[in-house]
Amino acid sequence: MMNTILNINSQELLLNRFPKSNDKNLQAWDSADEYVLQHIAELNLDSANILIINDTFGTLACALNAYTLHWQSDSHIAKCAVEQNLEDNQLTPNITFLDSLTLPATAPDIVLIKLPKSNAMLEQQLHQINQVMTPNTQVIGLAKAKDVHTSGLKLFQKYIGETTTSLAKKKSRLIFAKPTVSKFDDNAEKLVSWPLEGTEVTISNHAGVFANTQLDIGARLMLENIPNNLDDGYAIDLGCGNGVLGLMVAHENPQVTVRFTDESYMAVASARLNCENAFDDQDRFEFDWHDCLSNYDYDQADLIICNPPFHQLKTVTDHIAWQMFNDAFRTLKHGGKLRIVGNRHLGYHIKLQRIFDNCTTIASNSKFVILEATKP
Known part of the structure; x- marks a missing residue:
């Protein structure tokens, strides 16, 4: 299998999709992952409790392995990918795996949410973040610029609070939401x-x-x-x-x-x-x-x-x-x-x-x- 290397923030990471592929076009990260990792590096954090949501192949978990991580995904394949990439890079981070219906037990300092495939899923996940965030939690969305739509930004505003976006970089964009919204009384998912x-x-x-x-x-x-x-x-x-x-x-x-x-x-x-x-x-x-x-x-x-x-x-x-x-x-x-x-x-x-x-x-x-x- 072809090995793919990501050089980011003085780290060299061997990263592959799951299952591994010889197709060089199917790398395990995109420019949105790189953008948010560069942003986190610029924060100069000594320590942080980070909640990572929708990390498709474990790139964020591997690159942020020095922090305390809660990693949530709906995808079993994504979970297999992060486990394989952590092993391939000989990383043993402090990481807690969560399924998509389970919330972390402690409030995160930072939430990184890669925009999911549908607004229905995004609304569910932002509702979950609303239940665990504090006024000091930094909520950061990441996506290709073409996937950042007004409808999604309105959901950030509804469930998190004041929302702004970054400039586009390599056709990707970050979303910054400041927790100013009260917790929703109804914490049950709407089926x-x-x-x-x-x-x-x-x-x-x-x-x-x-x-x-x-x-x-x-x-x-x-x-x-x-x-x-x-x-x-x-x-x-x-x-x-x-x-x-x-x-x-x-x-x-x-x-x-x-x-x-x-x-x-x-x-x-x-x-x-x-x-x-x-x-x-x-x-x-x-x-x-x-x-x-x-x-x-x-x-x-x-x-x-x-x-x-x-x-x-x-x-x-x-x-x-x-x-x-x-x-x-x-x-x-x-x-x-x-x-x-x-x-x-x-x-x-x-x-x-x-x-x-x-x-x-x-x-x-x-x-x-x-x-x-x-x-x-």
Whole structure:
């Protein structure tokens, strides 16, 4: 694998994405990371308790390892990345890892928040910061300049206080918010809920979940083609999101145990909530915040269903789908089936044919296709 070196503030750091890649364009940091690290260096801090949010591959954690760190992310892949990069750089910082629904126990001196992919997620995270900040907390947002919008700045003003932005540097910008807003009395997250058409089920989503206000059109086609011929056994909803596909597998196959797994903590939490709301018997369900099916046992699943992503952050890539399909092949029993939905143009049938040596088209429309492969 190609090694990528970041030289910043008299430090030389070996940093890689997770999983590691030979693509030189997929480095583990961007100019927003560099901008905020230079700003922190200029503060000349002897010590500080820093809360880092949305550190995509651990660059901030590695570069700020001399401070007391609380590191929060919704992404299990990001957590794997920071652990790997800390190990590769032989760093042992004072760091506490937090999932995206857990707040630090102590008030931070500085909060560094890399803007997330949606305003819904940003609002949730700023609401959390509001609960732990003090008047002396420095809240600093960082992002590419093109991703800093008026709507996001208004959220900083709503939940933190007076907000200004820096000049753009290398096409990135910093956001400075001064805590002047009182703590919100309602410290509970506001879930998004919507009825699943054709059923009596209400789907609830945490802020960070894909398609968190309605059923996406690929999942809609998959719901029309859920297997219903399993008398018992074990099924996995891989990359489960809010769990809607696994819920329908459980509904159509009442004797089957279903495991929901996703690299998003909020996705797994949403799936758990939706199972609790839809079924009385919770012993049938398992939940796992995990990187695909890495470290799962061989030959254990009868069915795996999947709506694979074709991007990591804002980078279009097929490596996640490759990992999902290879992990599924290992995890399925002989005769077990992987059923996926994907955009027609992605050519997933070629990957499945290469891995499984078979692939069947179950259904299709003008945009999506349902494919099934059986482990020989």
